[in-house]
Amino acid sequence: MDTQTTTTLLVHAIDPARLAAVYDTGTDAHGNRLLRLAATGEGEPLRCCLRFAEPGEQIALISYAPFDHPSVWTEVGPVYIHAARCAGYTPNGRLPEQLSSGPRVLRTYRDDDSMNYEHNTVVTNDADLAPIIERLLAEPDVATVHVRSLAPQCFHYSVKAGSAYAGRPAA
Incomplete structure (x- = not known):
């Protein structure tokens, strides 16, 4: 057989230590303040816990680069996270x-x-x-x-x- x-x-998912720094400072690694909003529930993927946001759930938009070291492939883009710390993934x-x-x-x-x-x-x-x-x-x-x-x-x-x-x- x-x-x-x-x-x-x-x-x-996004490294919890990197997320902690965002929550502690209120800014992402690129100096942008957390942009807090209510989720529409129409497909906002949360990169902190790797699920879609529920309608009305408090989320935030930040700039994020998957690489945390110098690399020519470092790209910064917008991602959704919970507006407050969550249990993560x-x-x-x-x-x-x-x-x-x-x-x-x-x-x-x-x-x-x-x-x-x-x-x-x-x-x-x-x-x-x-x-x-x-x-x-x-x-x-x-x-x-x-x-x-x-x-x-x-x-x-x-x-x-x-x-x-x-x-x-x-x-």
Whole structure:
């Protein structure tokens, strides 16, 4: 009997220490004051806890760059977070449920954080992103995948491959 092997996906929301600095100072890392607003509930993805905001929930818009070190691939863009600290995202080896399908842009990066243009992928439909990301992370020259929105290409979260585990027997 064959056993199906699945890759554990190590999903990273905005680093809690970087978020703490934003909440403590009231400004993002680029000097912008927190822009607080009530969520419409029409698709504001929260990068602190990796879910969509509920209508009326207090959220904030900040500028964010996924890389916290010098890199020519450092891009700063707007992202939503809760207006006040939340419990954050608890990794579970899978993609966050509400942000696990397309449409999305999947940007791939090597171990040295240089972008790997060869494997960047555009998902134009509502496909499940997990198998696509698993395939990308199986490439020997892909260490990290950044999941971004399709049109504005705003950062959602990053994913690395964890250890593989044996799943249920394959049919």
